[in-house]
Amino acid sequence: MREILSEQILRQNRLVFDRMIGHRFVAHIRADRLPQPVFERYLVFERAFADTAISICSFATARAETIVQKRWLIGVLDSLTNRKMAYFEKAFAARGIDPDAYDTDIHEVGDFRDGMLAIARDGGYLDTIAAMFAVDWMYWTWSKAASVGTISDPLLKEWVELHTSDAFAAQARWLKKELDRLGETLDAPERQRLSAVFGKAQALEIAFHDAPYLCPEKTAMLPGGGGDIRQLA
Numbered sequence: 001m002r003e004i005l006s007e008q009i010l011r012q013n014r015l016v017f018d019r020m021i022g023h024r025f026v027a028h029i030r031a032d033r034l035p036q037p038v039f040e041r042y043l044v045f046e047r048a049f050a051d052t053a054i055s056i057c058s059f060a061t062a063r064a065e066t067i068v069q070k071r072w073l074i075g076v077l078d079s080l081t082n083r084k085m086a087y088f089e090k091a092f093a094a095r096g097i098d099p100d101a102y103d104t105d106i107h108e109v110g111d112f113r114d115g116m117l118a119i120a121r122d123g124g125y126l127d128t129i130a131a132m133f134a135v136d137w138m139y140w141t142w143s144k145a146a147s148v149g150t151i152s153d154p155l156l157k158e159w160v161e162l163h164t165s166d167a168f169a170a171q172a173r174w175l176k177k178e179l180d181r182l183g184e185t186l187d188a189p190e191r192q193r194l195s196a197v198f199g200k201a202q203a204l205e206i207a208f209h210d211a212p213y214l215c216p217e218k219t220a221m222l223p224g225g226g227g228d229i230r231q232l233a
């Protein structure tokens with residue numbers, strides 16, 4: 001019997017997946033010592049990515065063949081556009097974050113945006129599903145692990161809980177099931193190609209999570225700017 005496609009993909013990308021869920025950003029959350037400036041930069045980059053995620057999911061919705069698929073993806077779009085965006089609005093107000101003070105075009109963030117968007121724009125329905133599975137399965141995995149420990153920052157705790165919620169878990173599982181169902185009919189090279197899409201998305205994620213440690217505030221060049229905190233363990 002053939003291996004389930006998502007299991008093949010996870011097996012073939014184990015190294016890069018483990019590197020991502022072992023990223024220092026995740027390790028800092030799990031140790032309850034994510035530096036506040038890193039979290040705030042991350043939130044600005046995430047807000048920018050949420051915008052891109054809406055476009056990515058819209059490509060999948062447009063290419064979906066059945067109303068069942070479209071209905072599900074529209075639910076994801078609703079959650080991204082309303083629930084997630086509401087979180088950013090609340091977080092920026094609570095922390096006094098001015099997103100315009102940050103450069104969201106630095107290459108680690110820009111490459112993630114452009115790379116993910118290219119997969120959705122240039123690929124087919126299943127390419128986008130594989131890329132969404134890559135990023136959501138990864139977030140669900142590390143968030144579940146992080147949620148068992150103490151997270152002192154209430155906004156960070158809420159962010160992690162967004163990714164352990166029943167709704168997010170259902171989203172990650174739906175993407176997996178969709179890949180497995182449609183993967184049954186695919187030949188080996190096509191399955192391999194989707195596995196490479198998953199690997200590419202993980203590699204882009206690793207660089208994206210390096211970015212908040214690189215201090216890209218536009219104000220960083222000014223006296224009293226934040227400096228480079230790459231040396232943080």
Ligand SMILES: Cc1ncc(CN)c(N)n1
Nearest residue numbers: 046049135136139205208
């Ligand atoms: C960068 C990134 N990747 C994935 C997810 C989970 N949707 C996220 N919120 N942010």
